[in-house]
Amino acid sequence: MTTILRNAADAPIRFGVAVCCLGWVSVAATARGLCAIDLGDTPAELEAGLRVRFPHAAPAHDPEFAGWMQQVVDFFEVPARGCSLPLDLQGTAFQRRVWAALCQIPAGSTLSYTEVAARIGAPAAARAVAGACAANTVAGAIPCHRVVRQNGELSGYRWGVERKQQLLAREKCPG
Numbered sequence: 164m165t166t167i168l169r170n171a172a173d174a175p176i177r178f179g180v181a182v183c184c185l186g187w188v189s190v191a192a193t194a195r196g197l198c199a200i201d202l203g204d205t206p207a208e209l210e211a212g213l214r215v216r217f218p219h220a221a222p223a224h225d226p227e228f229a230g231w232m233q234q235v236v237d238f239f240e241v242p243a244r245g246c247s248l249p250l251d252l253q254g255t256a257f258q259r260r261v262w263a264a265l266c267q268i269p270a271g272s273t274l275s276y277t278e279v280a281a282r283i284g285a286p287a288a289a290r291a292v293a294g295a296c297a298a299n300t301v302a303g304a305i306p307c308h309r310v311v312r313q314n315g316e317l318s319g320y321r322w323g324v325e326r327k328q329q330l331l332a333r334e335k336c337p338g
Contacts, residue, residue: 177223178213179232180206183239184333185326188302189213190235191220192228196249200235200301202322238303242334243270246304254298257285261295268309271334275313297321303330 176198178191183202189209191199199216203209213220223229231248238246254262260283267282268274274282276289276296285291296307299321308327312318320327 176217176220177225177228178210178217178220179223179228180209181232181236183236185239185322185329188235188239190232191217192223192231193251196251197231197235197301197304198251198253200304202302202326235303239330239333242303242330245270248304250301250304252300252305254295257288257291258295258298261292262299262305265296265306265309268306270306271331273309273311273315273331275315276310277313279310293318302326 176191176193178189178199180187180189182188185202187203187206187209189199189201189203189206189212190197191213199213201209201212203212234248235246238244252259252262261279264279264282276292277286279292280286280288283292292310296310297319299305299307302308302322308320308330317324317327317331
């Protein structure tokens with residue numbers, strides 16, 4: 164089960180970058196949990212993005228964080244296993260409701276933005292659900308890749324529609 168915590172903006176942040184099946188992944192965390200998981204094409208691109216978003220962040224060189232990095236990489240290898248690391252996220256109350264609903268979508272399944280809106284009791288808020296998905300900063304851990312258009316087609320994904328397609332395919336072929 165994923166726990167969504169609120170991030171203190173001034174909390175010390177540690178990070179790392181590793182290769183995974185979807186390219187490169189960067190992971191950033193406070194003492195409370197993961198605050199960023201980004202996917203990209205190069206380690207330099209990801210590290211530069213982290214340094215812009217978290218200017219006081221420092222690379223982590225401790226065994227606990229190395230274990231967290233490995234868990235994230237392993238999650239992308241077999242996403243059906245889920246990611247059980249704590250999350251330390253900033254978001255509005257609405258965004259957090261959407262993110263919690265996304266965490267209830269089983270691996271390998273999808274829902275439309277409209278269906279997610281209905282599940283959180285805001286049936287007219289499909290566009291706002293899309294906005295909450297776009298605001299997600301933890302690729303995979305909040306599974307916004309499981310949200311599709313009403314007609315079932317894939318739509319925008321912060322880390323690229325190709326990666327969204329790959330994640331969904333990996334979830335349908337566990338293990």
